[in-house]
Amino acid sequence: MNRSFAAEILDILAQDSRTSAAIIAQMLNSTEEAVLAEIARMEKENILLRYTTIVNEELTEDKETIHALIEVKVTPQYLQGYDAIADMISRYPEVRACYLMSGAYDFMVLVDGPTLRDVSRFVTEKLSVLNGVTSTGTHFVLKKYKDNHVVMPKGSDDRRQVITP
Amino acid sequence: MNYDRILNPAVTSMPPSGIRKFFDIAAEMEDCISLGVGEPDFVTPWDIREAAIKSLKDGMTCYTGNAGLPELRDLICRYYKERFGVFYTRAECLVTVGASEAIDLAMRALVSPGDEVLIPAPSYVSYMPCVTLAGGVPVAVPTTSANGFKMTAEAVKPLITPRTKAIILTYPNNPTGGIMTREDLLALSKAFEGTDIIVVTDEIYAELTYSGTHASFGALPGMWDRTVTISGFSKAFAMTGWRLGYALAPEPILDQMLKIHQFTMLCAPIMAQYAGIEALKNGFDTNFEEVRKMRREYNRRRNYLVRQFNSMGLTCFEPFGAFYVFPCIRSTGLTSEEFCNELLYGKRVAVVPGGAFGDTGEGFIRCSYAYSMDHLIEACRRISEFIAERHAKSEDYVHVI
Structure with missing residues (x-):
């Protein structure tokens, strides 16, 4: 089953929105530039709206x-x-x-x-x-x-x- | 009393597991980060745990039939057929107390005193002792990082003698993470032509294959008759502590294994068996979504760790299975045990020396990625600090000379 690059990134950020592009790139066998570009695209297209916290x-x-x-x-x-x-x-x-x-x-x-x-x-x-x-x-x-x-x-x-x- | 004279020399002469020694030091150490664990960091999925709780509530606290609950055995057969294309019937399926018991049963059922059993090296620590305790002679088949730690017909053939009874296949491999594709297995199977060698294939990590689908030896043309397939629920369903495994084999072999099992274990715990039924039933209903989720998660960590080690200068072949990476540490000039000791005392990171898995594991360390990303990132930070400091030291040393 192949998930899109975007779905993989969203999945990782959903678990920890502070995961850096450099780390995401290593997790997905990609480059930091490619990850940054994809995140920027999703932000621009209002797919990624905000990075937030879960507080006890x-x-x-x-x-x-x-x-x-x-x-x-x-x-x-x-x-x-x-x-x-x-x-x-x-x-x-x-x-x-x-x-x-x-x-x-x-x-x-x-x-x-x-x-x-x-x-x-x-x-x-x-x-x-x-x-x-x-x-x-x-x-x-x-x-x-x-x-x-x-x-x-x-x-x-x-x-x-x-x-x- | 002189216990040395009383105890069985086959046991007393057996060295304790190399992992154990290391564990004792690491367990006592504060702020120690471990990459040494050989089990999933996921907890057993809730619906599986619930099924076990329900079985307790329903008063399921009795023995089951020796071979296990019929429903579970049918599900295991269906699972092997649908996932890996190997066909077994209920009578060819035995539920065991973990895959470990199945390995022991297979060895005891097959091996007569003096029989030789070929075992890939490096590999999991239990095979050799199981062969020895069964009165057999373990024969290591060296595998190397150059060919992904696979077993090849070329390496196996020269080691086959008239006493060779069986060969243990163990892919995806612990500790190397190596896998064998269908083509690899086909090529290897040529070595068994004209022999009665039994292939005992331990496929406990089958679901954790990151490149294609796991290839099962019993699915190869003409190989079913000589194959004992062993697996379990520990890795695929994060159920290590439940101790639930199984053996699949032609009836003449399985019946003998069942006899030993019935006199030593009686049966696997009934609650674990009900949990196993739920794991497979729910798996079929959801197309094994939980397993896929775990695999996806492991795969990301695997990518991360392989890159990290390679960038530290610890060359690491790409492991396509299990949840281990097996980087080479020879560039540091240390033995694997020295490396692990210095890393543990210097940076409080516990990894397992490759030497613990046989001589051919020397020069490597086993690092598990069954940990959260935060944990892995911190461990890598400490290891790369350790490597950098070592390099700096050795340069100073050169200057002094």
């Missing part, structure tokens, strides 16, 4: 962020379907992610806020009053056990002997 918030010294998953039901709009409402929702900085869903509701909206009250206020004062939104259901995240394939807390999990035949 329970261990940070600053106050934790509150996360909520909000189910949103809407009435799709004439000629624009779901896109116009989705666009409005997505523009709020509080909204971390917004997905159109199959099933009992239309959008899954992930919202971050400094306190419970901030998130509640966002839902009641901004989200639920949007034109076309018919109902919301808010679920607060109590604890993160796994995020983006990383099980928390992540310690050394190599249980192997130092040397084996």
Whole structure:
């Protein structure tokens, strides 16, 4: 099975976005120039949007962020379907992610806020009053056990002997 | 009590594994980075672990039939047929406690006192002791980096005597990472024409082949009758600790192996067998996606490590199998054991001296890439520092003279 050069690079960056082009080149039997060019292309074409982090918030010294998953039901709009409402929702900085869903509701909206009250206020004062939104259901995240394939807390999990035949 | 007089000289005269000695030092050392492990860094996929847990919950804590669960044996046969094109029936399949047990069984079933068994050198540390314990005489077939550590008919033929009972094929190879293609195997098989030599092929690393698909010896025309195929779940499914392997062979051979197995092991652990059923079932359902993922990951690390060693001046032939690279360290002027000791004490990196895998491994070190990239990058940084410092020292030395 041959995967494209781009898919290989994306796969490596998804595991560690700090992997340098030089290392990626060695992993893929390529050259640093070729990797840099491919990454630049993907950035330019908005395939690669941002390099980010996965943080264990329970261990940070600053106050934790509150996360909520909000189910949103809407009435799709004439000629624009779901896109116009989705666009409005997505523009709020509080909204971390917004997905159109199959099933009992239309959008899954992930919202971050400094306190419970901030998130509640966002839902009641901004989200639920949007034109076309018919109902919301808010679920607060109590604890993160796994995020983006990383099980928390992540310690050394190599249980192997130092040397084996 | 004079134990020396009591203990079996065949065992007491056997040198302990060269790896063990090294392990004891490295295990005690703090901040030591190891490239010495011969097992995957992946944990057994969750659905496989879950199947074992379920078997426990269901009270599956009994013996199974000596040869293993029929369902598992059928799946193993299907796996070998579909993946490698070798045909076996349930009666020709024996589930063992790791591939290691299967090797021991094969030797004990085949070898009479004084029989010779050809073994590629360098290779995995267990073959020679297994032959010796079975009363046989291990005969090393030297392989070299020049031809990718393959066994050739030219190297094998002169070593064949009337006492040659069997040959152990072990590709993809631990420690070299060498593989043998179908053409290589065909050429080698010519050496067995007109003989009754049995080929015991240990294919535990078969799924970890990075160039084409693994070629199985039993699939060659006319070779099935003389082939004992051995493999297991450890490497392909990251299941080393489960101790689950198998042997596939013509019934007359397998029946004898089964007898030894039934009197010594009884059966492989039942939970491991249920886990093995899940590994293969799920594998067929997903076209072995998990295995492919692991292989892809290993392949990237392999590329990285081969390049790194070559750029350090430790020439490294490209290994197309297993998860080892086997760079040559002769340019440092050290023996492989000296190299490993100095690297361990100087830079706290543990690698395995090639000499531990037989005399022809001397001048090489075995480095495993069953580690995360971060780990490999740090190890390479330390090794290249070590090489650079050695070069600097030897230049000083020249100046003094």
